[in-house]
Amino acid sequence: MTISREDIEKVAVLARIRVDDEQVSALEKDLGNILDLVDQLGAADTDSVEPMAHPLNAVQRLRADEVTETNQREAFQAIAPATENGLYLVPRVIE
């Protein structure tokens, strides 16, 4: 299976990872090799097989709808790259 330059550029946008032009060729080869490996799956007969999500077929537990977390805004914001007045700072979004 080959993956095209266009595919890589599209996936990089979806993944929010900047990929420079000179990196695309290396990724074409490496991702192509990985997808070749993965293509072995096609050989398996899985027509009547249910997909498996959890080894023990456990389902998500529900907890009581109660507030259990304490407010730790200051501790969390202390490790942020940029904050102001209790808010996270990002570049201007709306002109």
Next chain:
Amino acid sequence: MHNKSVAELSRELESGQVSSVELTQEFLDRIKREDSKYNSFITVTEEQALADARVADDQRAAGNATPWTGIPFAHKDIFCTNGVRTTCGSKMLENFVPPYDATVTANFRQAGAVCLGKTNMDEFAMGSSNENSYFGAVTNPWGLSEGNKRVPGGSSGGSAAAVAARLIPAATATDTGGSIRQPAALCGVTGLKPTYGRVSRYGMIAFASSLDQGGTMARTAEDNALMLNVMAGFDPKDSTSIDREVPDYTATLNEPLKGLRIGLPREYFSDQLSPAMEQQVRNAVKEYEKLGATVKEVSLPNAKLAIAAYYVIAPAEASANLSRFDGVRYGYRCEDPKDLMDLYTRSRAEGFGEEVKRRILVGTYALSAGYFDAYYLKAQKVRRLIQQDFINAFKEVDVLMSPTTPSPAFIQGEKTSDPVTMYLEDVFTIAINLAGVPAMSVPAGFVDGLPVGLQIIGDYFSEARLLNAAHQFQQVTDWHQREPQ
């Protein structure tokens, strides 16, 4: 002192022959003196460790000791430690100081153990050689004299190298596709990946959530049992944690093995395995026969599809998990972002290493519109076929035995040019994670002076039986006691 097991050190602390402060200082000195050769630690927490050791000595004096009170150990740098930098081997988290403890971290704290630092690892646990760490490769303590530096395996390579080099008696680790067992095998130490859901994943930085499992690494099976006693248990903070009683894993170590039914999966004794490696594994199985076990061949017909299924499922889950690193709330942020998209894409491009980016891109591709059924859904179906193979095998036998790896520790740089070559390193370990069953790697001989690991695989929640089988083997062999020169 540094050659003693956790169990022995615990007894010496109890009898007052040594204090925790003395022990802690001795291991800190060893790390300072020796670790420049291995690079097995990312962070050493000397002051905190000595303070914790003093508290532990007071606890012992007051009669409030657990077996772990005052025992020095280390955490893989994937477990969040409140107030102590937790990097996950990544530039993305180079300066990340978590404001909370992982459940595993809290459990060891509660037990009174003394954490000496955080061990090196492949970035975000993605790798089989520890060459993917932002903080530099780890060197295997074995094979150093030949002039070629060898890999310790990965992703828990720092934990394995540190335990093998006697820098620490025990270390935590994690295993998504072999990241405990493969480095344990290559470094000649004993490691256990428990059943999926046995050990809480809360605060353990996520790679592939349906496969990730925290586990243990030490030189002896008994010490692995002592570790699991602290780590295992239900945690409401982990939505996939299993609510099931935790036995005392040390209580059954001395059970006789007479009548133990061992299965040898024929697919794991294939031509991928070198004859010298196979010989060591077969010799180990013979020891089990001497202990009264019976041996038969079994088959895991879908095991050959495990790597293919894994390299869809793991990258897909990683691409979702690692979307949280956005340069906004914590972690690396690029300089002078011109807009929000630039902030995201450059922070992630600069903060993640090459292998992590490859996997995020593969995972994103596999989950993208038009490909989901062909890749992710198909892989999850194959995953069930692989699980069924194990269920069938455990109807006939109690444990499965195989080599942990196809070959011993390789030379640094040997497998870095093509990612797929590196992926094949985990050919015997990956199916176990897909099925979710527990497995160990136990030192079982040497090839060309390098350690060989015996993999012992069990049915769900059979950790006590695995530890028992490993412990009995270690009573009649001394591979686990060999020390790298």
